[in-house]
Amino acid sequence: MQIQTDSPTYTIPSGDHLISLRNRKRMDLTSVKEIERFDQEEFSVRTSQGQLQIKGEDLRIVHLDVDKGLLTLEGNVRSLNYDEDDKIGSKNLLHKLFG
Template sequence: MNYYQQNQPQAKQEDHDLIMKGRKLLDITGVKEVESFDNEEFLLDTVMGALAIRGENLQMQNLDVDRGVVTIKGRILDIVYLDEQHSEKAKGFFSKLFK
């Protein structure tokens, strides 16, 4: 059971939180869709907009689509919200940059 599950039993998909423990574990709520992921980058669509997580040896530890919760483990280097107007352009840019 991750930190979020222990402390917030009833997640709503409208809520959006990022809870990071030591740059090694990241719990994210309010996730609408996982756009793409690999061991260096996750692109998520959240209730607050597109979110890019970049790091090393990233793995999806938990995915609960009903509650909109994703847990990522690995070495997290940066977390970036992408501007909605430019999200498609930015996603392409980030995909090229972080490959």
């Protein structure tokens, strides 16, 4: 994957999680594993780095590539919040089962 900026082109290693936010109006995300729920005010997205809550107004999906894990949103972004408990909890459950 390549990202074009005003200057050089950056290559992002496969599997890296990256968020690009432009003027709080357009957001590009990589390493998206699942969109669990969404509406115009909130997106709940599972990424390689944990559960991500995106809150805002008039949020909508502009582009989604499930195979590559790419998501582009537009709208007025107010907040981003990672919940790592989800990631840790799943590891603990697996550890308890197979430990």
